[in-house]
Amino acid sequence: WGQVDPIFSKDLSFYVFWLPVLDAAVVYTLVVTFLVLALTAAVYAAAGGATLGSGRFRLSEEARRHLGVILASVLLLLAARWYLSGFGLLINGNSAVQGIFGFADSEARLPALQTMSIVAIGAAAAILWGSWRNRPAAVAGAFGAVIIGGALITNLYPSVVQSFRVEPNELERETPFILQNMEFTRLAYGIDEKSLERRPFDFDASAPIDWGEAAEQFSGLPIWGSGTGAPLLTTYREVEARFQYYDFDRVSIDRYHTDDGLVPVTIAVRHVDPTGIPDQNWQNLHLRERYVAGLGAVASAANSRTAEGRPEMLLRGLPPETLKSSVGSVPLQLD
Template sequence: MKGIGKFSIFLVLIVLAIFIKVFSGLYVDYIWFKDLGYTQLFMTPIVAKIAIGIISFLIYFLIIGAMGLIIFKTFVNAEQEKPLFRRFTFHIFPHEDQPEEKVVTPLNKKKVRLVIIIASLLISLMLSLQTVGSGWMKLLEFINATGFGLEDSVFHKDISFYVFQLPFYNFVLNSLISSLSLFLVFSLFFFPLTGMIKIWGNFFKKGSLQIPRSIRRFWGGLMGILFLLISLRKILSMYGVLFSQTGYVSGAGYTEIHVTIPLSIALAVIGLLCAAFSFAFIFVNDHRLVLRPLIAYFIIGFLGTAAHGVVQYMVSNNEFVLERPYIEQEIKFTRIAYDLNEIKMKDYPGNADLSLETINKNRPTIENIRLNDPVPLKTVLSQNQGLRYYYRFNDIDIDRYQLDGKTRQVLLGAR
C-alpha cells in the first residue's frame, strides 16, 4: 500500500507540473492578446477546441462503449444459443469462489464490463484529441458560415456551402464511418475465432454459413448503419467534382459531369439497397442478402472507374469541343474570384504619332520600363557571383528607389 501511495503522489505531481507549464504559457499569451485588444481572437479557438473535444469525446465514448458492450453481450448470448457451437471461455477475471481443479473458468461479467468502459474512455480520449486538432476550424467555419451571394453552375448551390459546410459534413461522416468500420472488422475476426460461426459446404449457398441469431442481429444492424452513412458520403462526394484536378480543367469537366456524378448516384442507390438487405439480414438467416448487393457495389464501382478512363480518352480526341463550355465556366468563376470581372476593357489602337515632345512628356515612365528579366538574371548572377558552391541566389526582387532624385526600378538579389 505504501508503494501505491508513493506512486500516486508521484503521478499527481507530474500531472500538476504539466498543467502548470501549459497554463502558464496560455496565460502569458492571454495577457498579450488582451493588451492588444484581441481577447476574443484568443478565446474563440480555445472555446471551440474545448467544445469539439467534449462533444467528440462523448460521441466516441458512446459509440465505442456501446459497441464493446454489444459485442460482449452478443458473444455471451451466442455462446448459449446452440450446442453445436464450441463454448469459448476466457481465463480472465474468474470468480473468486471458482474451484481450482476446474480448467474452464467462466467470465466475470462485471469486471469485463469495467475493462470495456475503461478501454472505451482511453480510446475515446485519444480519438477526441485527434479530432480537436483537425476539426475545430471546420466547426467554427460551419457555425459562422456566411453566404457568398453566388451559385455554382453545376449544382446551383451557394459557394459558401463548398467552403464552410461541405468540409464539416465530410469530416463528421468520415469520423463515424471510420469508428464503426473498426468494430465491424474486429467482430468479423473475433466471432469466427471463437468457434461460434461455422461454414458448411459452398459458401454461396443458403444455409452454408451458420451464424447465431444474436451475432446476425449485431452484424445486420451495424452494416445497415454503415451502408447508410456510406451512401450519404457518396452523395456528398458528387459536390467534390468541383474541386477535381484529374481532368483537362480544374473543377467539373465533361468526364466529371457525365461519369463521376452518375456513378456517385448509382453507388449511393446500391448502398441504400445494401443497407436495406443488411437490416433484412437481422430477421432472415441468409447471408447472401448482404453478399449479393455488396458484390454488385464493388462491380459497379469497378465498371465506373473503367468508364471514367474510357470517357477521358474519348474527350482527349475531341477536347476543345467537349470541354469548351466547362473551360468558359472555369474562366468566368476565376475572374469573379479575383474581382477581374470588374475590369473595364478599353482598346488602345497604338496608332498615335510618336514625337520628341511626347517622349519628353513621358520620360519618367519610359525610364522605368523594365529591360531585365528576373528569371535569366538570376541564372547570370548565380554564375558570375557564385564564388563558392554554397552561395545561392534564391530569388530576384523588383523594387523602386530614389536615385539622384529620380525613381528608378532596381532588381535585387541576396546572395
C-alpha cells in the same frame, strides 16, 4: 450570398460552410463504424459466435444479425459519402483544364457517384434481409456489387468518357464549363462587366525606337531560369553540393533593393538527400547533425554572368560565405 451554382442550384454558402462539415462528419462516422465492425467480429470470434470448422464458416443468429446491421450501416455511410462527393466535384473537378468541373465530371463522374449511392443503399437493404433470413449469398452478392460497381462505374466509366468523348474534341466539350468557371471566378473577385473598362491600344509601328531606353528596361530581367528543371540547378549541384548527401531541389528568383532599384537574385537551399548518406544506419539518419539538417544556401545574380558564362555567385561555399558582386553599377552583398 444568394448566388446559386448552375448544376445543383444550391446556394454557394453550402459549399463554404455545410459541405466540409457534412463530409468530415460522414468520414469520421464511417471510420468509427468500420472499427466497430472489426472489433465486434473479433469479440464474436473469441466468444464462439463465429467459428470455422469442417471447411465451413458459421455464425450464430445473434452474431449474424448484429454484424449485418453494422455492415449495412457502413454501406449507408458509403452511400452518403458518394452522394456528397458529387457536390465536391464542383469544387475539385477532374477536368484536364486546370482541374475544373468539366464534361467528364458532368456526364460521367457525377452520374456514377449518384448511381453508386443508390447501389450502396440497395446493397445495405439486401445485407439486412440476408442477415435476418440467413441468406449468405445475398450478403456476399450485395457486398460484391458495391466493390465491383465502385471499380467499374466510378473509375472505368469516366475514363472511357474522357478518352472517347472529350479528348477527340476537347475544346468544344469543355468550353461551356470553362465559361462557367470564368463567370464564378469573376464573381468571387467582385469583377463583372460593369467594373471592366476597355481602352483602345494605340501603337505606331513607324515611330523610332529608343534602343538605349529599351536596353535599360531589359537590363533587370533574369537571364537565368528558375524551377526544378533549370540549367542553373545543374550548375549548383555540380559546383556547390560539395558532398553526395547534399542536394538542391529547385532554384527560386527573389529581388533585392539596391540604389539602382530591384535586382533579381537566384537562390537555392542546400538540403540533405538521405539516399546519398554513405552509411544509412539509424544514427546517421536521425541523430548526426551533418546528415539531419541542410547547410545554408547558394545565391547568384540572376541578370548577369561571368566571362566564362557561369553564374556570378553572391553566396556560396561550406560554411556559406557572402561575396561582393557588381550587379549593374552597385555592389550587392547578401547579409
